[in-house]
Amino acid sequence: MNLPAAVQVEGRVLTVRRSGHYHVLSIAVPGIADVAKPGQFVTIAVGGENSSMLLRRAFSIASVDDRSAYGGVIEIVVSGDGPGTKWLVNRHRDDHLNLVGPLGKPYPLPKNPVHAILIGGGYGAANLPWLAKALLQRGCRIETILGAATDQKVYGQLETRRVGGLVTITTDDGSIGTQGRVTDVLPAAFDRTNAAVVYACGPMAMLQAITEMAARYHAVVQAAVEESMACGIGVCMTCVLPITDTSGVTRLVRSCTEGPVFDGASVRWNDVGKLPKDIYGAAGMSGH
Numbered sequence: 001m002n003l004p005a006a007v008q009v010e011g012r013v014l015t016v017r018r019s020g021h022y023h024v025l026s027i028a029v030p031g032i033a034d035v036a037k038p039g040q041f042v043t044i045a046v047g048g049e050n051s052s053m054l055l056r057r058a059f060s061i062a063s064v065d066d067r068s069a070y071g072g073v074i075e076i077v078v079s080g081d082g083p084g085t086k087w088l089v090n091r092h093r094d095d096h097l098n099l100v101g102p103l104g105k106p107y108p109l110p111k112n113p114v115h116a117i118l119i120g121g122g123y124g125a126a127n128l129p130w131l132a133k134a135l136l137q138r139g140c141r142i143e144t145i146l147g148a149a150t151d152q153k154v155y156g157q158l159e160t161r162r163v164g165g166l167v168t169i170t171t172d173d174g175s176i177g178t179q180g181r182v183t184d185v186l187p188a189a190f191d192r193t194n195a196a197v198v199y200a201c202g203p204m205a206m207l208q209a210i211t212e213m214a215a216r217y218h219a220v221v222q223a224a225v226e227e228s229m230a231c232g233i234g235v236c237m238t239c240v241l242p243i244t245d246t247s248g249v250t251r252l253v254r255s256c257t258e259g260p261v262f263d264g265a266s267v268r269w270n271d272v273g274k275l276p277k278d279i280y281g282a283a284g285m286s287g288h
């Protein structure tokens, strides 16, 4: 897949609005909105010029408007829980932000008009309405599952319902939708749809559970991981994941450049964050 090179640009905040636990920032940013695809992300410098927060923070591009009067606008959905994201959600109209993007590889879209299930955990649901539109344009049928700890942390109910298809919600505390996890309602979704592909974004444990369940239904999982990223451009190796290729060889792969979307079946979920002994290049390996 040929992707346009990422650019580093100065963006301007247009709006910051609250959506439950999250803040949605809409940012006028030239050179990103017109080339970005669902699944890609941006990194943003936080804290201002004299900040000690040296590392950029990564955010999925939730949506784009490349025809706006501002010459390209993107939206990001931010959970303001740590120092960098708190700084970001306290920005105001006309504040400037330094962004790099679009980064990473997008969700691959099916060639044939299959049935797809989209699953988002918390802010992982941010880019699903945009992805859903792209799938519908290809003639796919979709349904969506949104999961989170509480009703305030379920993102995108309105946006998702607006796009179409059945929407099922789960929360850990039962404050909205079915009490439980997304995998509690996934078997029923497979029974209804016989889906060939699942698109999922959220915590690692959720992605692993979805991948294991989808295997029983012979469905492919396109999993967007949110592995910690320091540089976002393939230089620092903080974001590596153990991925097994079709010949059975496991390599540590950078999730910022090779991902963030991976075939769930290729990820060694139990070894994430570890250095498996049988990995390609490890001491004692004969190599391939």
Ligand SMILES: Cc1cc2nc3c(=O)[nH]c(=O)nc-3n(C[C@H](O)[C@H](O)[C@H](O)COP(=O)(O)OP(=O)(O)OC[C@H]3O[C@@H](n4cnc5c(N)ncnc54)[C@H](O)[C@@H]3O)c2cc1C
Pocket (backbone or CB within 6 Å): 041, 055, 056, 057, 058, 059, 060, 061, 076, 077, 078, 079, 080, 081, 082, 083, 084, 085, 086, 123, 124, 126, 225, 226, 227, 228, 229, 230, 260
């Ligand atoms: C591809 C990708 C897409 C993301 N999309 C979103 C999004 O749409 N909305 C959103 O709110 N957050 C998203 N995140 C997570 C977001 O980058 C972190 O929440 C943020 O970096 C935390 O910074 P902080 O200073 O507020 O908190 P801290 O926890 O203090 O962060 C300190 C450092 O830890 C790293 N870090 C902490 N938590 C995470 C995490 N969950 N994932 C990756 N790095 C982390 C950061 O890089 C940062 O350098 C995404 C992460 C990745 C990798």
Ligand code: FES
Pocket (backbone or CB within 6 Å): 228, 229, 230, 231, 232, 233, 234, 235, 236, 237, 238, 239, 240, 254, 255, 256, 257
């Ligand atoms: S974040 Fe630096 S290599 Fe991926």
